[in-house]
Amino acid sequence: PDDGLTAAELAAKYGLTVSGARPSLARYVRQLWGRRHFIVAFSQAKLTAQYSQARLGQLWQVATPLLNALMYFLIFGLILEADRGMEREVYIPFLVTGVFVFTFTQSSVMAGVRAISGNLGLVRALHFPRAALPVSFSLQQLQQLLFSMVVLFAVAVGFGSYPRLSWLLIVPVLVLQFLFNTGLALVMARLGAKTPDLAQLMPFALRTWMYASGVMFSIPVMLKDHPGWIADVLQWNPAALYMDLMRFALIDGYGAGNLPPHVWAVAAGWAVLAAVGGFVYFWKAEERYGRG
Template sequence: MSDTTHDGALATSTPPSPDAGLSAGELAAKYGLSVSGARPGLGQYIRELWGRRHFILAFSSAKLVAQYSQAKLGQIWQVATPLLNALVYYLIFGLILDAGRGMEKGVYIPFLVMGIFVFTFTQSSVMAGVRAISGNLGLVRALHFPRASLPISFSLQQLQQLLYSMIVVFAVAIAFGNYPSASWLLVVPVLFLQFVFNTGLAMVMARMGAKTPDLAQLMPFIMRTWMYASGVMFSITVMLEDKPQWIADVLQWNPAAIYMDLVRFALIDDYGSSNLPPHVWAFAVGWAVLIGLGGFVYFWKAEERYGRG
């Protein structure tokens, strides 16, 4: 005889769940579940980035086109802006302050132009990196993709802009008597190493900027200080010849100065190896590997936190 409830309904007993007693972790393992938004392993993350390579290229190109879309001169400003900066710095540092002493006019002007264009490459990558996450929260929160795609695409955008600008750099070099030679090919590995360095630094700043958006307001002052300390407008060895040698060494070994001086060495005939610090190529590669790989890992470690809060 079956048991009945007080209202006559047939009472049935519910069989125990086969998952009873399992912890959340054990349940997830049993059914192949994972935490939503969890950070993937480093190898998987790299594969996901490679799978988004077309998005990264398209996004960087679109940003480059849109950058000056509201200006009447359009993409001309990509070249005009650093050229105008070079003109201003030449008037102030070259003519008034005589920062180019020790160099002929035909050397100093290419020296200055190359320094400004190359440093602007790093400066723009860093500034874009600071806002890579905080300035694209709508995209970050709406779509699932490796967040490193953003700082990489911004650095790639700045590389494309620099490549357009190099036409002007080459023209300035030729105008002052520096004609194409085998040494000009050195520009290719130098800019590649600088791109790797810039991308790593942009990733570091992207993570920091995602947590502290006010960093974007502070960065122009930091970048300006870095520019003055990197010998953009003057020769570090000449300006610091009466100072302790270690000061000039520290300034020459900073990555911005290294990449600028290598480009100058490649393109300016009278800018010889005596103007370069010892082991300059080792430092150029070392900075690229250290900041490029270190910045990538540093950014990846906070992958699951971007766009939250």
């Protein structure tokens, strides 16, 4: 009775679909939500295993960014005097906050680059929405930052910035940055799946981004003798926005005058653009991950 039908017509007649075909975007979102418990468990397992071979274990989650902050303080704070008149009680929390917050984005990007290419065995062995991997790695970096926030709070209090209502702003800042980081990780996961050598190039790009984002210095103060548009461009880049919002929330001496106009709207715009755009961009190549 099926004589004369093409393979495609037979498949349609009996409800067969292509193995590994990309689902619709709405179905893909539902599949990803259905794997939410796996995403959380996988991120926690990765976080636990990250420093399992080190004697200090999970303490390195806090020690690494603190050591980086100390190195930057010695070079930029003492030798190069990048504080530019900023009080020591403000500059040290300013620097530590910048290092911790930028490390969150930096680590999410690097984890995203390797999310597919570094887990090919898992990708090829099991059927699941591949976006679960970069999302899980971003969640891992968020959990690591939350551990580090205890030290960040201690540094802020130690230099005179005591808890106040503005500290509640930390929550929306972290939410927006997490959305941005996740979107960026999804983009980098697709690019890294196709070009594994990207993992070797990204540290250079991220280092450049760090220096352009005002981790170690105030952008408006450092560039006050340059055309204003340069400082505006650097201040409106998302890494600088999330750092400045966190500094504004935590540090008493870092007022609203240090923030660019419409900072919350722009920060939210970056988060939505990266999260939605990154998710769609990643989804469009879903059927190609782990092949070839």
